[in-house]
Amino acid sequence: MTDGRDDLLQTDPFDCAPLRLTVDLAALADNWQDLARRSGRARTAAVVKADAYGLGIEDCGLTLYEAGARDFFVAAASEGETLRAYAPEARIFVLSGIWPGQEETFFENDLVPVLASEEQLAFWMSVLSERGPYPCALQVDTGFNRLGLSVEEALALAEDVSRPTSFEPVLVLSHLHSGDTQEAESNRQQLDLFRKVSAAYEGVEASLSASAGIFLGPQYHFDLTRPGIALYGGQATSGMENAMRPVVTAEARIVQIREAKAGETVSYGGTHRLARDSRLAIAAVGYADGYLRNLSGSGVPLRSAVPTGAFGFIAGRQVPVVGRITMDLTIFDVTDLPKNAIRSGDYIELFGHNIALDEVAAAAGTIGYELLTSLGLRYERRCLGEDEI
Structure with a gap:
């Protein structure tokens, strides 16, 4: 028998990290071989x-x-x-x-x-x-x-x-x-x-x-x-379907799910006012982690040119960022998810297999290159080889 401390010591840091990044090395190899053929x-x-x-x-x-x-x-x-x-x-x-x-x-x-x-x-x-x-x-x-x-x-x-x-x-x-x-x-x-x-x-x-x-x-x-x-896995050409396999998935942990009333505001500056009673998921990612402030749902100049900010993916649905992204936290509107579909501690995909890297970049008015090279140091990383996929 153990007193439980051994289980704590054996916990994989990836499974409990606030932020995590999965790099699919098999997809990377496949992409190189595809480009070599081309x-x-x-x-x-x-x-x-x-x-x-x-x-x-x-x-x-x-x-x-x-x-x-x-x-x-x-x-x-x-x-x-x-x-x-x-x-x-x-x-x-x-x-x-x-x-x-x-x-x-x-x-x-x-x-x-x-x-x-x-x-x-x-x-x-x-x-x-x-x-x-x-x-x-x-x-x-x-x-x-x-x-x-x-x-x-x-x-x-x-x-x-x-x-x-x-x-x-x-x-x-x-x-x-x-x-x-x-x-x-x-x-x-x-x-x-x-x-x-x-x-x-x-x-x-x-x-x-x-x-x-x-x-x-x-x-x-x-x-x-x-x-x-x-x-x-990034989009190399405009006007063509991306033929490359996704290589990287970024995820953030939900720290809290909170209820908010219609008429209340969200995040710095109160730039987003809720039109309905809402549920908000607060995720442990922000612009210090390369999740750019321009991805905010409101309160940044870019929204006058690109009306929609970023979306996350959780419980089989895309959910929008609301209000301004802050240094360490981002707020997603999860009102349209079933009540018990998610809970605190779950992970929300920022980009990966369900939300394309370049789709997120476009919401920030930038390119996939900048999103990838802006990834911060707080992601717990895991590389998948061919035998792990």
Whole structure:
């Protein structure tokens, strides 16, 4: 017999956490394999920057590596350093390039800098003069006006016979600014410019397409595609049904269910006045957890443009957020649920299989990328592998 304390010690923290996040690693692997098929003859990389879009670079990196990914993209050298232990034989490209003082991090972890400016090129040439040959990639701007050498600079570099023989780019890449819009004329314009650049770097692999570009067709695929948001279940293109499997489910625990009278107000500022006697579920999630204040049912400027705020999902129904979302708490109207359908301690889905990530993002006037990368530190996380689904 036990005195009950052993049972308390054995309680899974996930089962009693105020906030929890489930990451479906099997769905992540399936999404990568789906995108690899869609990429045709091109190899398919995996973008795992921003802690794998908020879902954990360690678990996601290992899953993608085991699924077959051998090229990865991160934003910072520190991310590449972490990833290296989980993707031992992969090429890891660092999109922010390299700066003085980072050389040993790159060399010790076999990271490939993506050079995006004349200044970075000059520094890299000085590094090569001391170290000798080492791979790099070149970022070329074809109309985004973000990072990258201009097309003219890239073409001049390709023709520069005085460049050191130790300068060995292994990849030239660019990025579509409207790849998510199939009919955008700029896609074709950027494609034409990138073809000129890639042709100038004969024998060097080329990459133009992130998630959205994969759906534009094989002419955009070149040698390597670089999916990001689509891996994690997000919507990559507008006007098309999302073909990806959901990867992440966010849930919050209901702290209290309270009765409120018609005419009473809800949350800060009293911006929502109840039109009927209501039942309100107070959930342990707020904007400190990445459940953005713009998702509020009222009391934020966005509601004049997007009339409806977010919904949660519980007991088989969607229930609306009412009033302003606060730092730690959100209020849902559960009046239309059967009286005994829910109780304090139950979990309400914020997004996942029943409410699409991008549907919630649209209610906040933003995109799924921001919701995922804004997830706070208070979620108890659980990763599901193929044998647990």
